[in-house]
Amino acid sequence: xxxxxxxxxxxxxxxxxxxxxxxxxxxxxxxxxxxxxxxxxxxxxxxxxxxxxxxxxxxxxxxxxxxxxxxxxxxxxxxxxxxxxxxxxxxxxxxxxxxxxxxxxxxxxxxxxxxxxxxxxxxxxxxxxxxxxxxxxxxxxxxxxxxxxxxxxxxxxxxxxxxxxxxxxxxxxxxxxxxxxxxxxxxxxxxxxxxxxxxxxxxxxxxxxxxxxxxxxxxxxxxxxxxxxxxxxxxxxxxxxxxxxxxxxxxxxxxxxxxxxxxxxxxxxxxxxxxxxxxxxxxxxxxxxxxxxxxxxxxxxxxxxxxxxxxxxxxxxxxxxxxxxxxxxxxxxxxxxxxxxxxxxxxxxxxxxxxxxxxxxxxxxxxxxxxxxxx
Amino acid sequence: xxxxxxxxxxxxxxxxxxxxxxxxxxxxxxxxxxxxxxxxxxxxxxxxxxxxxxxxxxxxxxxxxxxxxxxxxxxxxxxxxxxxxxxxxxxxxxxxxxxxxxxxxxxxxxxxxxxxxxxxxxxxxxxxxxxxxxxxxxxxxxxxxxxxxxxxxxxxxxxxxxxxxxxxxxxxxxxxxxxxxxxxxxxxxxxxxxxxxxxxxxxxxxxxxxxxxxxxxxxxxxxxxxxxxxxxxxxxxxxxxxxxxxxxxxxxxxxxxxxxxxxxxxxxxxxxxxxxxxxxxxxxxxxxxxxxxxxxxxxxxxxxxxxxxxxxxxxxxxxxxxxxxxxxxxxxxxxxxxxxxxxxxxx
Numbered sequence: 001x002x003x004x005x006x007x008x009x010x011x012x013x014x015x016x017x018x019x020x021x022x023x024x025x026x027x028x029x030x031x032x033x034x035x036x037x038x039x040x041x042x043x044x045x046x047x048x049x050x051x052x053x054x055x056x057x058x059x060x061x062x063x064x065x066x067x068x069x070x071x072x073x074x075x076x077x078x079x080x081x082x083x084x085x086x087x088x089x090x091x092x093x094x095x096x097x098x099x100x101x102x103x104x105x106x107x108x109x110x111x112x113x114x115x116x117x118x119x120x121x122x123x124x125x126x127x128x129x130x131x132x133x134x135x136x137x138x139x140x141x142x143x144x145x146x147x148x149x150x151x152x153x154x155x156x157x158x159x160x161x162x163x164x165x166x167x168x169x170x171x172x173x174x175x176x177x178x179x180x181x182x183x184x185x186x187x188x189x190x191x192x193x194x195x196x197x198x199x200x201x202x203x204x205x206x207x208x209x210x211x212x213x214x215x216x217x218x219x220x221x222x223x224x225x226x227x228x229x230x231x232x233x234x235x236x237x238x239x240x241x242x243x244x245x246x247x248x249x250x251x252x253x254x255x256x257x258x259x260x261x262x263x264x265x266x267x268x269x270x271x272x273x274x275x276x277x278x279x280x281x282x283x284x285x286x287x288x289x290x291x292x293x294x295x296x297x298x299x300x301x302x303x304x305x306x307x308x309x310x311x312x313x314x315x316x317x318x319x320x321x322x323x324x325x326x327x328x329x330x331x332x333x334x335x336x337x338x339x340x341x342x343x344x345x346x347x348x349x350x351x352x353x354x355x356x357x358x359x360x361x362x363x364x365x366x367x368x369x370x371x372x373x374x375x
Numbered sequence: 376x377x378x379x380x381x382x383x384x385x386x387x388x389x390x391x392x393x394x395x396x397x398x399x400x401x402x403x404x405x406x407x408x409x410x411x412x413x414x415x416x417x418x419x420x421x422x423x424x425x426x427x428x429x430x431x432x433x434x435x436x437x438x439x440x441x442x443x444x445x446x447x448x449x450x451x452x453x454x455x456x457x458x459x460x461x462x463x464x465x466x467x468x469x470x471x472x473x474x475x476x477x478x479x480x481x482x483x484x485x486x487x488x489x490x491x492x493x494x495x496x497x498x499x500x501x502x503x504x505x506x507x508x509x510x511x512x513x514x515x516x517x518x519x520x521x522x523x524x525x526x527x528x529x530x531x532x533x534x535x536x537x538x539x540x541x542x543x544x545x546x547x548x549x550x551x552x553x554x555x556x557x558x559x560x561x562x563x564x565x566x567x568x569x570x571x572x573x574x575x576x577x578x579x580x581x582x583x584x585x586x587x588x589x590x591x592x593x594x595x596x597x598x599x600x601x602x603x604x605x606x607x608x609x610x611x612x613x614x615x616x617x618x619x620x621x622x623x624x625x626x627x628x629x630x631x632x633x634x635x636x637x638x639x640x641x642x643x644x645x646x647x648x649x650x651x652x653x654x655x656x657x658x659x660x661x662x663x664x665x666x667x668x669x670x671x672x673x674x675x676x677x678x679x680x681x682x683x684x685x686x687x688x689x690x691x692x693x694x695x696x697x698x699x700x701x702x703x704x705x706x707x708x709x710x711x712x713x714x715x716x717x718x719x720x721x722x
Contacts, residue, residue: 016546023550030577037576108390109383110397124702125695126657129671133695136678137687312562319664330568340572348561348569355560 034341041338049337050075056332058323060239071333078328079350085245085324086311092250093310094303097257104262115258122255128316130252135244135320145232154224156232162243163225166236175216176209183208241322245314253310260306264299265291304362308355315351325350412692423683435686436693439677443693446513446668456516459496463489486527493520509587513668515697517587521594521659521669526652528595533602534641538632540603541610551603558600563661566593571665590662598655605647609640649709653702660698670694 038045050072057067061077062084104115122130140159143149148158156163183205191201225232238246268291276286317324318331325347334343385391415430418437426432436443445453466489469481495501497512497520512520539551558566570593571586578584584592613636621631641648663672674690677683 012544016544019544019547019550033579034576036580037578040580106390106393107383107386108393108397111393114397114400120703121699124653124657124699124706126660126671126698128660128663129691129694129698132671132675133688133691136675137691140687315562315564316661316664318564326562326564326568330565334568334572340576344565344569344573348557348565351562351565352557352560356556 038341043338045339045342047342049339049342054333054336056336058328059321060242060323071337074333075325075329075346078323078325081322081328082311082314082317082324082326085242085249085317085322086314088246089249089253089310089314090307092246093253093257093306096250096254097306098261100254101258101261101265104258105265119255119258122252123259127248127252127313128319131244131248131316131320134247135241139240139244145227148227148232154222156225158232159240160232160237161240162238163232164236164238165222165224167222173218175218176213178216179209179212179218180205182212239322241317241320244320245317245322249310249313253306253313256306256309257303260299260302261295263302264295267298268294301362301366304358304365308358311354311358312351423686431689431692432686433689433693435677435683435689439674439683442514442677443670443673444515446517446673447511448507448513448516449511452507455496459493460519462492462496490524509585512587514673515670517662517667518656518659518670521591521662522652522656524591525594525598525655525659528591529598529602529651529655530648532595532599533606534637536599536603537606537610540607555600555603558597559604563594563597563658564664566597567661567665569593586665587667590665590667594655594659594662597658598651601651601654602648605644605651606640608647609642609644610636612643613639646709646713649705649712653705653709656702656705657698670697 051070053067054069054071054074055067056074058065058074058077060081062080063073063077065073065077100115100118103111104119106112106115142157142159145156145158145160148156148163150156154165186208187201187205190204191198225237272290272294273286276290281289314324315326318327321327330343330347334340337343384394411430413430416433417426417430418433419425420434421438423432423434425434441450441453445456448456466485498507498509536551536555539547540555542548542551567590570589574589574592575583617635617639618631621635626634659669660671662669663675668676671694674694678687678690
């Protein structure tokens with residue numbers, strides 16, 4: 001063996017060259033196989049298929065879509081549906097999770113026990129099973145449209161979905177957007193000032209938005225769902241797939257968020273609370289000014305992680321045919337075009353992009369919070 | 376008793392109201408549930424006509440039980456599955472017995488040898504055992520196979536990736552970071568789709584991989600990436616002085632890692648490792664989406680049988696109970712370890 005072999009630095013360089021060569025050889029081998037196989041099976045390659053006509057319908061879409069639309073349009077529909085269910089799920093899971101997490105720490109024995117049972121049950125059952133339960137067992141047992149459950153405010157629930165009143169725009173959408181922008185700017189200015197509080201910021205945002213929109217002549221009417229014939233017309237409808245998926249995702253993730261919240265609150269040293277109490281602060285103020293700010297610092301990173309998990313878990317929609325990105329794009333589009341490589345690559349890239357963006361935001365936030373007043 | 380109730384249930388008006396609300400909730404939910412699941416339920420019988428009580432029809436579970444456990448595995452050959460699991464338990468026993476030395480080597484030997492035994496038993500084709508293709512495997516057996524393979528494969532994959540990520544060589548580090556973040560950034564479903572429809576395109580002509588094997592590869596790599604992040608936490612927790620001391624003794628990289636760093640690092644993150652196992656166990660259900668009949672998949676399939684339509688609640692409740700028992704016992708175990716290890720470190 002030459003002397004060089006025993007030099008750590010040369011060996012490191014050698015290993016790295018070997019690793020790169022191995023990676024290159026492997027991808028060359030795999031790609032070679034891929035092109036052979038594609039040529040043999042007569043599968044087209046490239047992203048041209050995104051412009052051709054899709055020719056299939058989608059049960060729910062937030063943007064205009066018909067069978068004559070392109071595959072690219074179908075992709076957008078799926079992506080928006082994924083984002084919709086993720087956003088709604090994050091909202092519900094957060095509210096529920098914070099409630100249950102606080103309940104678990106409650107001094108009330110019964111309430112704390114119930115919260116523990118909820119957490120230990122829900123998080124130890126596979127999410128897919130829960131989705132099936134809500135979709136095939138629970139929602140299927142709902143009555144037909146004629147015998148719908150009716151809730152206050154024109155909300156109806158039946159086996160075809162959840163019917164809610166929908167806002168119908170009369171005029172002045174531009175003013176609403178302008179108002180929202182102005183409100184956002186005002187709120188940001190307020191929040192950046194020394195006295196900025198989140199609740200105050202939200203109030204300013206809503207107030208400014210409302211004032212500008214009303215001054216500009218923005219008006220809105222509500223369209224209520226009504227039974228016509230065998231089904232409801234008018235208003236908005238949440239299809240049963242969406243309701244089941246949303247229920248399962250929120251209830252499941254809430255159990256994890258509750259644990260995150262509990263750990264965060266428990267991480268605040270008890271001496272802090274005692275010190276605040278001995279200063280004569282009320283319980284409310286202790287919670288608002290001492291516990292929550294410190295707990296949030298611990299809570300935010302794992303909470304973001306749960307949001308990310310929820311977004312990725314929303315892909316289980318494919319199992320009950322909620323038209324999300326996976327079911328529309330990696331399911332129907334893939335089967336119709338056969339272009340597995342392109343379709344899966346795009347799908348993975350979308351999720352990867354979402355993950356990286358959220359991770360980036362989390363790191364930024366972390367840096368800010370850690371920099372501010374940490375010991 | 377009364378003092379306890381005053382302190383824990385009725386300490387303030389708000390608490391009293393909460394207690395009453397919780398009691399009301401329990402009163403509204405529990406009696407109908409017990410009626411349905413136990414009192415009005417039917418336990419004995421063969422067909423759905425035996426379900427007359429108006430409650431849960433557990434006859435359905437009973438009639439299909441064999442299929443739920445073994446899938447479409449031929450009934451006369453089911454002893455082979457049992458035998459393989461008995462062998463596994465017998466071989467694992469030394470790991471849990473006190474006083475057995477060199478448990479690490481027993482474990483490594485088990486991981487290297489048992490898969491061959493299991494494949495021999497399950498697939499057959501050797502020792503005059505009839506061949507049974509993987510398409511017939513299913514039920515709880517398949518769930519345990521996927522989980523078991525995922526768990527055993529993810530650990531070495533995860534350790535190697537974590538070591539690579541902590542390596543001082545920039546190229547190795549970059550490759551490992553890219554691999555880990557790629558797998559962690561995408562949902563398991565896309566990985567399984569990739570294994571099911573995309574992987575065959577990357578293989579040379581004439582070479583085919585079994586669908587189950589492809590799913591196993593996907594699951595293992597996916598779990599390996601998550602494992603890598605857990606192990607990395609442990610590696611970072613080992614004091615640098617340990618490595619420097621080992622270097623001063625003249626040990627090489629692998630000796631340092633295997634004898635000094637990893638034993639300490641893995642011990643710290645055992646709870647995290649078990650958590651990955653629990654998550655993996657729950658995620659095995661996703662293989663039903665690419666057409667494998669795991670425990671949940673076979674129950675879902677049985678529910679569409681015209682003879683047993685309308686018993687989905689029973690089916691899913693049973694599945695939930697089984698999954699819950701596995702996952703809950705694992706997470707309890709992890710919590711116990713966490714307490715024990717945490718206590719030991721504080722001393």
